[in-house]
Amino acid sequence: MTPSATILYIEDDEASRSLVQRLLRAAGYEVLIAGRALDGIDLARRHPPHLILTDINLPDLSGRELAVRLRTEPALAGVPIVALTAQSHAFERHMTLAAGVSGYITKPLDVAAFPSQIAAYLAGRTEALDEAAREPAQRAYNQELVERLEAQVRELEAHNRDLRRLDRIKDDFIQLTAHELRTPLTTVYGYSRLAQSSPAIERVVAEDAEVRALLTGLIDSVERLHAVVNEIITVARLASGRVDLKISPLDLAQIMGRVVADYRPAADQRRLTVSFDPDQWPRRMEGDAALLELALSNLLGNAIKYTPDGGHITLRAEYPQPGRVRLSVQDSGIGIDPDEQRFIFDRFYVAGDTQLHSTSKTAFRGGGLGLGLAICRGVVEAHGGAIWVHSPGCDPARLPGSTFYVELPLRREQRSP
Numbered sequence: 001m002t003p004s005a006t007i008l009y010i011e012d013d014e015a016s017r018s019l020v021q022r023l024l025r026a027a028g029y030e031v032l033i034a035g036r037a038l039d040g041i042d043l044a045r046r047h048p049p050h051l052i053l054t055d056i057n058l059p060d061l062s063g064r065e066l067a068v069r070l071r072t073e074p075a076l077a078g079v080p081i082v083a084l085t086a087q088s089h090a091f092e093r094h095m096t097l098a099a100g101v102s103g104y105i106t107k108p109l110d111v112a113a114f115p116s117q118i119a120a121y122l123a124g125r126t127e128a129l130d131e132a133a134r135e136p137a138q139r140a141y142n143q144e145l146v147e148r149l150e151a152q153v154r155e156l157e158a159h160n161r162d163l164r165r166l167d168r169i170k171d172d173f174i175q176l177t178a179h180e181l182r183t184p185l186t187t188v189y190g191y192s193r194l195a196q197s198s199p200a201i202e203r204v205v206a207e208d209a210e211v212r213a214l215l216t217g218l219i220d221s222v223e224r225l226h227a228v229v230n231e232i233i234t235v236a237r238l239a240s241g242r243v244d245l246k247i248s249p250l251d252l253a254q255i256m257g258r259v260v261a262d263y264r265p266a267a268d269q270r271r272l273t274v275s276f277d278p279d280q281w282p283r284r285m286e287g288d289a290a291l292l293e294l295a296l297s298n299l300l301g302n303a304i305k306y307t308p309d310g311g312h313i314t315l316r317a318e319y320p321q322p323g324r325v326r327l328s329v330q331d332s333g334i335g336i337d338p339d340e341q342r343f344i345f346d347r348f349y350v351a352g353d354t355q356l357h358s359t360s361k362t363a364f365r366g367g368g369l370g371l372g373l374a375i376c377r378g379v380v381e382a383h384g385g386a387i388w389v390h391s392p393g394c395d396p397a398r399l400p401g402s403t404f405y406v407e408l409p410l411r412r413e414q415r416s417p
C-alpha cells in the first residue's frame with residue numbers, strides 16, 4: 001500500500017460513493033470525489049491523482065470515454081484508471097479495457113479484498129486484453145461512441161428548435177406589447193406636447209416652481225418612454241425584415257449636421273468636442289433619410305455616452321471606392337472589449353459594466369436597452385451597407401476609444417449583393 005497516494009473516485013451514485021470513500025480512507029488513501037466525468041477530468045488536471053477509480057455509467061461521458069480522454073493528456077496518460085462497475089459481462093469488460101482502462105472491478109464490492117486490489121493497481125498491475133478479443137471489443141466501442149454522438153446531436157438539434165421557437169415567441173411578445181403601449185402613449189405624449197405649448201399652463205409654470213418641476217419631470221419621462229417604445233418597434237421591424245425603406249435623394253451632410261446640433265447641448269455640458277466637417281460628407285445620395293438619421297444619431301449618442309467629460313469625438317466621411325461612402329464615428333471613450341465586439345450589434349446586448357465611466361447613462365434619452373446598435377445594423381444592412389467597430393479594448397482608466405464604421409452605397413442600384 002502507498003499510504004500517501006491520492007485516489008480520484010468518479011461516481012454519481014451517492015451510496016456507492018460513501019461506501020468506497022469510507023473503505024479507501026480507512027486504508028489510508030486520500031480521496032478526491034467527482035459526480036460527473038467532466039468534473040473528474042477538471043479535478044484530475046488540477047490535482048493529478050495516483051489512481052483514478054471510475055464508474056462506467058456516468059451522467060455525461062461514460063467511464064470508457066473518460067479513459068480515452070485522459071490517455072491523451074501527457075500529465076495523466078500514465079495514471080492507472082480502474083473501472084468499478086456493475087457491468088459484469090465479459091464483452092463490456094473487453095470494451096472497457098480496449099478504451100485504455102487498466103483494471104476492472106465488478107460490483108458488488110468484495111469489501112475485504114478491495115484495499116489489496118487497489119494496492120495492486122497502484123503498484124502497476126494492469127489487466128491485459130488478449131489479441132483475439134481486442135478487435136471486436138474496439139469495434140463495439142467505436143459503435144457505442146457513434147451511437148451516443150448521434151443521440152446527442154439529435155438532442156441538441158431538438159433543443160435548438162425549442163430555443164428558436166421560444167425566441168420567436170419572445171420577439172412576438174415584445175412587439176405586441178410595444179404596439180399595445182404605443183396607442184395610449186401617443187395620446188399621453190400628444191397631451192404633454194399640448195401642455196408645453198398651452199399659454200395658460202405656461203403662465204402657471206412661470207409663476208410656480210413646484211408645478212414647473214412636476215411638469216418637466218412628467219414630460220421628460222413621457223418622452224423617454226415614447227422614445228423607448230418607438231425604439232423597440234423600430235428594432236422589431238428591422239429584425240423581421242419587414243422594413244419598407246422610403247428611398248429618396250438626400251443630403252447626408254445636412255442630416256449629420258442636424259444630429260450634431262441635436263447633441264450640441266449634451267456635448268457642451270460635458271465639455272466634449274465634436275469635429276465634423278460637412279464638406280467631407282455626401283450632399284447627394286439615395287436612402288431613407290429618417291432611418292439614416294436615426295442610425296447616425298444612435299452612433300453619436302453612444303460616442304457621447306461612453307466618453308468621459310472633456311473627450312473628443314470625430315466624424316469622418318471617406319470614399320474607399322467609387323459609389324460608396326465610409327462614415328466613421330471615433331471617440332476617446334472607454335472602448336469595447338474585443339470579446340464583446342461581435343455581440344454589441346445584437347438586440348438587447350449591453351456590454352460590460354456601463355456604470356464604470358463618469359457619465360450617467362440615464363442622463364441621455366433612449367439609451368440603456370441595448371437596442372441602439374441593433375437599429376444601426378438593421379438600417380445599414382437594409383440599405384445594402386455594412387457596419388463594424390474597431391477598438392483596442394475596454395479600459396475606463398486609459399480610455400482607448402472606439403471607432404464605428406458605416407459603409408453605404410451612394411445610389412440604390414449600387415447595393416452590394
Ligand code: ADP
Pocket residue numbers: 298302303306331333334335336344349350351352354366367368369370371372373374402
Ligand atoms: P445601449 O442602448 O445600451 O447604449 P447599444 O446597442 O447602443 O445599447 O450599445 C450596446 C453596447 O455597446 C452598450 O451597452 C455599450 O456597452 C457598447 N457601446 C456602444 N457604443 C459604444 C462606444 N462608443 N464606446 C464604448 N462602448 C460602446
